[in-house]
Amino acid sequence: SQQGEEDPQALSIQEGENATMNCSYKTSINNLQWYRQNSGRGLVHLILIRSNEREKHSGRLRVTLDTSKKSSSLLITASRAADTASYFCAPKSSGDKLTFGTGTRLAVRP
Amino acid sequence: DVKVTQSSRYLVKRTGEKVFLECVQDMDHENMFWYRQDPGLGLRLIYFSYDVKMKEKGDIPEGYSVSREKKERFSLILESASTNQTSMYLCASKATAVDTQYFGPGTRLTVL
Numbered sequence: 001s002q003q004g005e006e007d008p009q010a011l012s013i014q015e016g017e018n019a020t021m022n023c024s025y026k027t028s029i030n031n032l033q034w035y036r037q038n039s040g041r042g043l044v045h046l047i048l049i050r051s052n053e054r055e056k057h058s059g060r061l062r063v064t065l066d067t068s069k070k071s072s073s074l075l076i077t078a079s080r081a082a083d084t085a086s087y088f089c090a091p092k093s094s095g096d097k098l099t100f101g102t103g104t105r106l107a108v109r110p
Numbered sequence: 111d112v113k114v115t116q117s118s119r120y121l122v123k124r125t126g127e128k129v130f131l132e133c134v135q136d137m138d139h140e141n142m143f144w145y146r147q148d149p150g151l152g153l154r155l156i157y158f159s160y161d162v163k164m165k166e167k168g169d170i171p172e173g174y175s176v177s178r179e180k181k182e183r184f185s186l187i188l189e190s191a192s193t194n195q196t197s198m199y200l201c202a203s204k205a206t207a208v209d210t211q212y213f214g215p216g217t218r219l220t221v222l
Contacts, residue, residue: 001220002156042114042200043153052178088153092209096141096160097168100153
């Protein structure tokens, strides 16, 4: 398993703005997942993008994957206060284990 | 919807006590995982299990053991709790055929 590194560590935006967070990883992957964690709670799966996909959408979420740069980005459009959470990427190679980084803490100000 | 439950949201124990953290999933998932989460360190895998009675060490197994007697239940055991095991503990499960993990709400353990 390999660890993704999220960037920035923290992000503060106004409600209605877009939020972009990035993930970098080191070796080739089968897929990459993004998870959200509300304060003091478990992680919730948001979206999975496979290595042969370049972009994927789910509601207000847009994920891109650039395997040549070994990076992914998560865009949340028209952010809401309820989007305040930590966001983690999980790049996956072989096997069943995932490794999570320290995440991006997003604060959406009303 | 998949449901993963953990026996306690908050737990306070004394140094040296034996601590059991229980995790139950209701989706017949083969794989179950225990993580701990600490500020600045992210989530770290302690142990995981592919099937009943099977277990594999994760990245930080020292000081922990696990038990999986039934498919739906995965227990994390702290044989002799220490203050450096104060942490948030997260359980997760997944089916073998898919990569998405489903997490429980977490147990915040404090060891005094």
